[in-house]
Amino acid sequence: MVVMKQARHPEPDEMTLIEVMAALSDPIRVGLARVLADGRERGWGELRAPVAKSTLSHHLRVLRDAGVTRTRQEGTRCFVKLRRSDLDARFPGLLNAVLTAAHSDDVGDRVGLTDKPSAG
Template sequence: MRHADANPDVDQLTLTDVLAALSDPLRVGLVRLMADGAEYTFGEFAVPVAKSTLSHHLKVLNAAGLTWRRDEGTRCYLRLRRDDLDTRFPHLLDTVLAAADRDDVGSHVGNHAGHHVTTP
């Protein structure tokens, strides 16, 4: 629930905010993981930073409109806002993801096993 300014409207998104959010390798790694369309929770991201830092990065991604978050009980589910991004900035996400894949940007972000990987 926390975080009243979560999930900004599509028309509030700005290009420079999106690009700034994607200018950090760790955040690109997070986005690449979420690119499968599945929902992820905090603990499913295997990142080499403290959990407060991860919380910060996920907040940046959400504020820029890159993720959709849904809180359920004590945990929140995150998912890429691919359709909204595509509407607002056509092809941008695909193009960045393709380049990130080619260069393996943010490969230090992994997926913790034992959690759901299926697209709901």
């Protein structure tokens, strides 16, 4: 892969409420957040969503740029996890409120995990 030329991981003080809200106003991205809500790091290939891989890459980038997730590379693989403590520190209660609402409404339920092992 092209080693994420322009993707950034903002520091907590660089995160903006507007960007986080925008990142979490798409069902696919909320679904991704739900999948990662248990705090475990997941491999890119584990993620299952009803979109093409380029579109999934786009959504993961939006989440990453907003500071919602962190992406780590290992060789040619990527692993993604939720930046829960950073988000909680920066925007207290926000992530929990969104995840709770998403759970009770089944928002993003078309996003899930494959049966592949997480390789980690």
